[in-house]
Amino acid sequence: MNLDAAMQAAIEQAEQVKGRTYPNPPVGAVILDRDGQIAGVGATSPAGGPHAEVLALRRAGTRSAGGTAVVTLEPCNHTGRTPPCVDALLAAGVAAVVFAVSDPNPLAAGGAARLAEAGVEVQAGVLAGAVAGGPLREW
Secondary structure (H helix, E strand, O other): OOHHHHHHHHHHHHHHHOOOOOOOOOOEEEEEOOOOOEEEEEEOOOOOOOOHHHHHHHHHHHHHOOOEEEEEEOOOOOOOOOOOHHHHHHHHOOOEEEEEEOOOOOOOOOHHHHHHHOOOEEEEOOOHHHHHOOOOOOO
């Protein structure tokens, strides 16, 4: 599966939870296995519940190791009601993280840099306009 198609699937996940995740943004995530096949999908739960990446990783199980996480928003790098999504991605052993939009919240931002420092390939901006004008619009 190409990255645009995977991001479109993540956008669809985010759209399904739009309006039900406040104060968290509606985020969608898709985990691709080493072969580029969808291994797990997820969307942000209501406040206090798992974030999109964590749900997608749970559904992917061991197939996430060496794979790619495709996420509509930069994975969070802070502890609030839940641990940082960056921790879950690193523990799962993903090789790459692709996201559309950087996290505008200064408390949560920095996930991309932390992932890159840990040796994970990071790519930003994939379908950014579709995410900013879609699930994150008026959030």
